[in-house]
Structure formats: structure tokens, C-alpha cells
Amino acid sequence: MCGCGPAGSISGVTELQILDLTKEYRGGKRAVDSFTLTLRPGVLGLLGANGAGKSSLMRILATVTRPTSGRVLWEGVDITRRPGPLRRAVGYLPQDFGVYPQLTAREFLAYLAAAKGLRRRSARARIEELLELVNLSDAAGQRLGAMSGGMRQRVGIAQALLNDPALLIVDEPTVGLDPEERLRFGSLLSGMGAERIVVLSTHIVPDVAATADRIAVMGGGRLLHHGSTEELLLSAEGSVWELTVPADQLPPLRSRFLLGGTTRTPQGVRARVLSRHAPAAGARPVPPRLEDAYLLLTADRSATEQVAAW
Numbered sequence: 001m002c003g004c005g006p007a008g009s010i011s012g013v014t015e016l017q018i019l020d021l022t023k024e025y026r027g028g029k030r031a032v033d034s035f036t037l038t039l040r041p042g043v044l045g046l047l048g049a050n051g052a053g054k055s056s057l058m059r060i061l062a063t064v065t066r067p068t069s070g071r072v073l074w075e076g077v078d079i080t081r082r083p084g085p086l087r088r089a090v091g092y093l094p095q096d097f098g099v100y101p102q103l104t105a106r107e108f109l110a111y112l113a114a115a116k117g118l119r120r121r122s123a124r125a126r127i128e129e130l131l132e133l134v135n136l137s138d139a140a141g142q143r144l145g146a147m148s149g150g151m152r153q154r155v156g157i158a159q160a161l162l163n164d165p166a167l168l169i170v171d172e173p174t175v176g177l178d179p180e181e182r183l184r185f186g187s188l189l190s191g192m193g194a195e196r197i198v199v200l201s202t203h204i205v206p207d208v209a210a211t212a213d214r215i216a217v218m219g220g221g222r223l224l225h226h227g228s229t230e231e232l233l234l235s236a237e238g239s240v241w242e243l244t245v246p247a248d249q250l251p252p253l254r255s256r257f258l259l260g261g262t263t264r265t266p267q268g269v270r271a272r273v274l275s276r277h278a279p280a281a282g283a284r285p286v287p288p289r290l291e292d293a294y295l296l297l298t299a300d301r302s303a304t305e306q307v308a309a310w
């Protein structure tokens, strides 16, 4: 990196406070609902299904849109009243990251550096540094239109880092990437949480498992859970079972319980049943995975609480 600290961090601990935040769109859709969370340096994985409200929250944090009520404080300053300090400190990679296909990666970054007000000389050095960081130095002269999705996302992260942000927001960055590109992208992000706040929004559980220090699970606009990976796993302790049933018994099992997955075996179908209570005699408790914990948190409560005799 550039050797200087991230922009916007002052001597105290960098902090972003989200206080009772609500975003209601015209027509009454409440995308963010009374969301409260304090973020400090590290990678926060924001997990939620499509429509959970992640992008709406990210857009508010990036000051692209305003909340309906509630407040966001950056270093104690309300970002709606005084967006300047946060805007100088934020790097944002939106979900629909548009590029100019005719520009090369280097030209594109130079264009955005100018738009962000970076001085030409320091911008030039910064761009070369970032191209190296995202492993694109050799492809910097390539047109964006000719790049793979993974390469374009790396250009996206480079543009978000131009101002050496103290707050880095990346919205669903791995959509459309192949597994190798996802891994590379994850390790790039996890290296950035040491001195800055990184918010990584995704609906892909393994992405946060590999990258995040802490996980926030969002559903219906609300914060359903916040904690370390271990704490999320603990929330599902004692609620994951394995049960083998004949294939024709799978549909009724599925209608009664939330299933975390099924595997065909010579003895029948082995189902991973997510239930706070033993689903049937013969069900064996197994250690939870992160996906199980996420599903249990986000699933319709009534579906998980059914304990009808099987």
C-alpha cells in the first residue's frame, strides 16, 4: 500500500455507527428496518438473501441515497448532515459496477482518480501501486471490454481503493466470478481489514466464511444476527441433524422441516435436517456448518419450529 494510513482515520479508533436506520421506498417498501450496528476495523461480512436490503444499506453508507429515518455516524459525524468527511474516506464498489469498455484499466483508473480529485502526479503512482496490488500490472493496457469478469472486479476494487479509504464497501463483488477468481478476490479483501473497515455484502456463505472477521445476517431489512464466525456457528449448535429416509419419504420430510441438503446413499436419502428439536427417532445430531446457521436464522420461523411427529 501507499505507506500512509487510510484517508479519514483520525487518531482514535475508526468507527461507523448505524443507529436505528430505516429506508422506505416510495410505495411503502421498507428495505432497511430499524438497523443498528457499530463497525470497527476488520472485514464485516453482510449476509442476506436477494432482497434482504443489503444494497439499500450499502447505498446509504456510501451516501448515494438517504435514509428515511435513523442516523449513520462516521467518526461521530452524521453523514446526512455532513457527508464530506465520510465521502473523502469511503471507497465503494457497487453491485452494478459499470465500466467503459473502450478504456484500458489504466485509463479508467486515471479517469476516476481525476473525478475523485486526486492530483495527477500522485494519482499516477497510486494507480501503478493498485494495479500491482490487484495483480493487474501486466493487463493494465488491456481494454475493460475484453477482460474477464474477475479481472473487471479487480479493476473495480482498485478504483474503490484510489483514495486509500478508511471505509471500503463492496456490494456482491463475487457474483459471476469463477471459484478461483472468488478465492483470489476473498484473500485480497481479507488483507485489507487490518486498518480499515471493510463491508462485504453477499448472499454466498462461503465467501464470508473465508474472508470476514465478523458476520452480520440481514433479513427483511433487519439485523438478525451479528458476531464472529464462531458465534454464528454456535447459534446453530444442537439444531442440525442427519437422518436417512427412503426416497419416497423425502417430500413429506421436506414439507415438515427445513433441510440443509440431501445426499443419495445406497440406504436411502441422507438429509441434513435443521430443527431446534430432534426431527425423528434415529436422527443423529451433527456439528453445524455456517450455511446451516444462516439458513436457520433466515428461514421462516414457523417452518423451523414444527416438531410434528415424523
Ligand SMILES: Nc1ncnc2c1ncn2[C@@H]1O[C@H](COP(=O)(O)OP(=O)(O)OP(=O)(O)O)[C@@H](O)[C@H]1O
Pocket: 025, 026, 029, 030, 031, 048, 049, 050, 051, 052, 053, 054, 055, 056, 057, 172
Ligand atoms: N429504488 C427502489 N425502489 C423501490 N424498491 C426498491 C428499490 N431498491 C430496492 N428496492 C426493494 O427493496 C428491497 C431490498 O432491496 P435491496 O436491493 O436493498 O436488497 P439486496 O439484499 O441488496 O438484494 P439484491 O442482492 O437482490 O440486490 C427489495 O424488495 C427491493 O425490491
